[in-house]
Amino acid sequence: MGNLRALSLVLSVAVLGGALTSCDNGSQAAAKAAADQVSKALSALDVSQAPLSGTDPSAAQTRLKAIVEGLGDVKPSVSAGQATTSNGTTTVPFDFRWKLSGREWTYTTTARLAQNGDKWTVEWSPTLLAPGLQSGEVLVADTKAPPRADILGAGDAKLVTDRPVLRVGIDKTKVVAQDQDASARALATLVGLDPADYAKQVASAGAKAFVEAIVLRDAPGRTPTDQQITAVSGAVLLGDTLPLAPTRTFARAVLGTVGQATAEQIQKSNGALQAGDETGTGGLEEQYDDELRGQEGVTVYAVASPDAGGAPSSASPSASPASSAKPSPSSSAAAKRQLFAAAPVPGTSLRTTLDPRLQQIAEDALAKVGPASAVVAIRPSDGSVLAAASGPGSNGYNTAMLGQYAPGSIFKTVDSLALLRGGATPDLSVECAPTLTVDGKTFQNATGYPSAHLGTITLRDAYAHSCNTAFISQRDKVSQEQLQGTAASLGVGVDGGVLGAPAFLGSVPGDATSTEHAASMIGQGKVLFSPLSAAVMAASVEKGGVVAPRLVLSGGEKDAPTAPASGSPSGSAAATASASPRASAVSKPVTQAESGTLRDMMRAVVTSGHAGFLMSVPGAPVGAKTGTAEFGSDNPPKTHAWIIGVQGDLAVAVFVDEGGLGATISGPILTDFLTKAGQ
Structure with a gap:
């Protein structure tokens, strides 16, 4: 009787093992090969030729592009695990790794595989791209930059720190269309810019745009004065702060300056900088930019896409996770789920000996x-x-x-x-x-x-x-x-x-x-x-x-x-x-x-x-x-x-x-x- 029970247990284990790995070695290899093809396609964000089922690959590509557009101009690293079969269903894990503004977002999704003869495909589903992603949802990344750290001098005196500035420009909502060209030229002349160039910028901007002309230190005795600026129809001054030295020339060649990243700096940053980021140019500001700038915070949401009747997914098709410290329009939408969050990491002040x-x-x-x-x-x-x-x-x-x-x-x-x-x-x-x-x-x-x-x-x-x-x-x-x-x-x-x-x-x-x-x-x-x-x-x-x-x-x-x-x-x-x-x-x-x-x-x-x-x-x-x-x-x-x-x-x-x-x-x-x- 004991032998019969033992034999029954062995048979049960064998049957269960067969249920878990019902594919033979050849089928497993074929399933793994299909999963690997899809993982490579996902890494390239191009599944138009991938072995997919449940939808046409071209349609999947269109949907994929819409889903990840709000993450910016970045691509994930995706690898497929081993295919397994349970209760007649074969699945494969996909390990994703995104680098968003220098922060890593990693997760694993599970995809189903389908077999038709000796051909295997991966079934298309939004959950393939992110855990719990629903049909009609897209991914959006919001970023938040920490305040840039100071450059300090002897006795920790603040050499470069946030100082008040005024952003001067034309607010197109405050001047009628036929007067915008004249206002732009008048403001440009007042602040020392090329009138024709600035007028072109104003004309090409959106109907409700604020077109910045210049940034001025908000200091006593400044020229042009507030009165001179606001005398130009549509000209406004917006208060802000920027990392600045005590004066425009103070140790400039040694300290450097801070401004929006150039295309060259973005290209050399290996993803650390995006359009609109502030970064150091020249001197210590550039040399120690990583320490001074700190790390942006990144939050990834799943939100309803415009096609699904929800909030817009991003500010623009070219929006990137590091393009601005301001949240994208989707961040204020009520229907959003947080999938990932990395808090901003403040920069470290740079201490120098300059008196x-x-x-x-x-x-x-x-x-x-x-x-x-x-x-x-x-x-x-x-x-x-x-x-x-x-x-x-x-x-x-x-x-x-x-x-x-x-x-x-x-x-x-x-x-x-x-x-x-x-x-x-x-x-x-x-x-x-x-x-x-x-x-x-x-x-x-x-x-x-x-x-x-x-x-x-x-x-x-x-x-x-x-x-x-x-x-x-x-x-x-x-x-x-x-x-x-x-x-x-x-x-x-x-x-x-x-x-x-x-x-x-x-x-x-x-x-x-x-x-x-x-x-x-x-x-x-x-x-x-x-x-x-x-x-x-x-x-x-x-x-x-x-x-x-x-x-x-x-x-x-x-x-x-x-x-x-x-x-x-x-x-x-x-x-x-x-x-x-x-x-x-x-x-x-x-x-x-x-x-x-x-x-x-x-x-x-x-x-x-x-x-x-x-x-x-x-x-x-x-x-x-x-x-x-x-x-x-x-x-x-x-x-x-x-x-x-x-x-x-x-x-x-x-x-x-x-x-x-x-x-x-x-x-x-x-x-x-x-x-x-x-x-």
Whole structure:
């Protein structure tokens, strides 16, 4: 009796197993193949050729397109599982994975398979596309962007934060049709736009559209005024906020700006950005956009489609899940079911070392300088970049950190350290001749060099008055390789690894011909500095050790390469890996004793040299070195004007392209900066 029961149990299990997997291996393979074809078709959002039953594939394609249209221009990743049969019904699971505004929506649906002879098909049903999706429903994604995080300065001062703005434009509902063209042209003229172009935009917009002309800071003294704007028929002002710096020009080249994503940015974002998204452009705003922007929240609803007599499924056929922070029209419809939700993730504020007061002082000092120009200020004790201003003549380029120019006589600071290491002292007698010829090339002193300081003078005096021929005469005591190593001792060309932004940190070649070596002794030839690297050199002298500049306090070195030497200030540094040595790899950093001697020589530039104008600066004693670097083929040649200065725990570099003499052009800028910085 027991054996009969056991046999009955075995037979029952066998029958049940046959019910669960009634297909033979060949049929299972065919069913799986059909399911795989459909999963690939769903991944492509094109089922027009898929093995479907229950409807014509072309009709299924039309319905599929309508169902997913509200999710935007995205496609899912779909994979089919193993087909199984139970009670005569064969089913297959489909695993869906959507990436909507960078958020993943995953789920599994179950589809029925049908067999006709040796041919298998997947039965079409809305539930194939999303769990519980009903006939007449479509999918719609609403997005909500979190507030963009701030860029902070020293003491966590808000450098870039949401500030009030006014969106100015024509509201076509507030002006009769025949007057719209005249109103558009009048408003465009008032705000400085092309009247014809703006009139075309207004004419082509919908009958109830608001056509934005310009966004203005909502600040006292603004022009045009509210009264001037609203005097134009149909012109309105809409209050809003935007991430902005304190002024339009404040550290713009360093910080960047925030605006609507361009087509190029959207294409490069791999789905993270959609039309209408705000994103960073240039500077830190672009470099750290992911952190600052955070992640949009996404909610997916099943709603009744217009064809089914329900609410509209999306704002437009091209609507995308990240196209706006505003909900689509469907979101306000009563009949909707939530299928997925991911909350917005706030961005992370970016902390920097920029001192807003010193940055503004630097920008004010450059406000009336015509050529490209820069002021960079560093705190030697910790390397913090306190100001990095590029003047209006830089036309938006980050001259302060990326410019590449011959440094001229400020490089004599490197020469002096190299000579000191070779046994020289500031009292070393050197010969300052009016001219000096090296292998057929004649070098001379800068225009206006004082004749009283020609002849045999001390190294200190040659440095203070910047005698080119005296330093070139010492070229045999310092090799080109030694110049390169000594420059690194003062932080030139050294990647400290903590700046957090693209920069050119200087370049000194290790090999040179005899004339190039002579030119290197006066900061020309192939020697290149940025204003930042000049400030680093001055800071290293003040500190008595290699200063590693730092700007970004959170985010570190991410995407912050060092620019290579290219000889062109317009070369981009953003995609070039640094070949510069790390600060920790500098073989012989400047010592306290060496720095003390260099500081005394820099002080002599002020007390007995041609930077005596700095004696008027209140506070701690100022040390300095001027520089004038010739470039180009003009006769007389154009010159770059440099000056570096140190005062207490502050090191500053000033640069003016095509600026004449360092003392007369850059000197007053440094005087102005240090005087106001100390107030």
